[in-house]
Amino acid sequence: MLRYALLRIARALVTVSLIVSIAFVILRLSGDPAIIILGPEAPPEAFKAFRHAWGLDQPIWVQYLKYFNAIFHGDLGNSMRDGRSALQVVGERIPLTLAITIPALFLKVLIGLPAGVYAALHRNTAIDRLIMTLSVFGFTVPSFVLGLVLAMIFAVKLGWLPSGGSDTWLHAVLPIFTMGMIGAAVIARFTRSAMLEVLGQPYIRTASAKGLVWRDVVVAHALPNAAIPTLTIVGFMVGSLVAGAVVVESVFSWPGVGRLLVTAVANRDLAVVQVILLFVGFTMVLANLIVDLLYGWVDPRLRTKRLQAGT
């Protein structure tokens, strides 16, 4: 198990350094920030001064090395817009985003898992079809459409909830609900197919044949096996906690990381975009690492098999 864990961690570190490098390359490819920030009409001296101030006049590999070095020292540059540390600019938005994505994640899991398990156990009944119809709906309707529809119903027509902003906890309800519903649909679908696959396995028949009542067969033998594929999708959702709300934040004017990303990209605020990219990459890698470690914990086959394949 220790070796399995170390191998996963080493792999995660490689991925993180790749993300750091790719973030650098992509942002340098995306146009000259001097022109966008100063405007094309600015005098050439101003361009020169701006580029010098941000180190953009140095050779690209020097910039790359400096960038890598700076990241190692926790220095991610300053926002080109307001001169504050980019880390600080992004950091102050993170709690706001987490304030809606974490409750949404709970909603997704608390609704999606039981719905998927229930649908699988009652396959081809009316309630299974109902759950799966709702799930297809959640799968196919984009979040901004669902968000707008919910806003129209609960804010405009009924006037129960505010349609945008972040002044009170009531403002968080619609964004949380929008993300929660869509995520629950995805989890329900995954869980159902994982359960159906497991319920068809011979070891489920063995468990019944040895005299366990059906409820115990499901709880002790089916659920632990169905958890393995379901973990993947939940892990992916955990990985997108920081940046998974770009669209929903924009729809509901929620001042989180997602909206910051949209404005920073529009303004070519390289340092801020870079910090967000790194944050997103890092949380994704971290979530994947946790999922991998959980896999090893849930599925004993992976602990030994993958190691043999990996060495």
Place this chain on the structure above:
Amino acid sequence: METQLSIRDLTVDFDQGRQFVRALHGVSLDVAVGETIGVVGESGCGKSITWLAALGLLGKRATLSGSVKLAGTELIGASEKQLSSLRGGKIAMIFQDPSSSLNPVHRIGHQLGESLRLHRGMTGEQASAETMRLLDRVGIANARQRLNEYPHEMSGGMNQRIMIAMALAGEPDILIADEPTTALDATIQAQILDLLRELSSENGMALVLISHDLGVVADMAERVAVMYCGRVIETASTDAIFDNPTHPYTRGLIAALPDLEGPKRRLASIPGTVPPPDQLPPGCSFAPRCTHATPLCDVALPALLPVGPDAGHSVACIHSGPMRVEKSKAPARQSVTAELEPA
């Protein structure tokens, strides 16, 4: 001999959404106390379904009728609770593919312990001591260490031994072994069969050996039931089946076995294929493949009736004796069967 398990007119219909497909057409079989009975037939003939149905393991899509009595207790229509207390207790079952029949995420010791807890109320030290005794009994060395291992860390043969140990944990009166050696190497096959033979004689446990392999059955069973298309078509003592096979299908199966002695010959095969369960002919289901079939066979459903000098030898073929047409099972062809009845 005292009857341990008695199956009468067992039918199974599967709900296929648009239609019901009948997989078993009234199977009747008895298993005596301590007896070893072989059930043979091609895949899809209903030999596994009979026993899965008897244990109530076919799920909601199957509709059962008829009767299965285990030491006097009716199993068809019994409550889930009643059934689950018998399953793994009085009646245990092991399956074809041992490696996927064990749960991959639980340790061997845990899976065995579950049976001990359910049927003998053992937990903790007592259970692990008994688990080790059982593993030892089925021929697994290093029982203490194996308890903490997972099924994927063992070979198929070892997993089948563990399945057998798990079945023994409930001290069953009858063990149903559904193709227990099909997924295993030939040498391991022989070992597992030996083990089953030993255990059944040691514990006075009846053994139902489901197999498509006549050789295995000849070696193990005292009595054989041959199934075809959801019916028992011949049943007799093992000696009688091999010395005096009466049903053309049984004769075909035996002719298809290679000889160990004598000159080489081309193995005989039965022409044609098994009809799908929703397209069975109205008469004898073997008629389309049978070299002895007459027009009568296409319309008349033969009943399983005693034949020959051996006690307990029954066959379902109208050519094996005087008119042997089953009346009650073919209401649509009543007029035909009535004409056929001997005066």
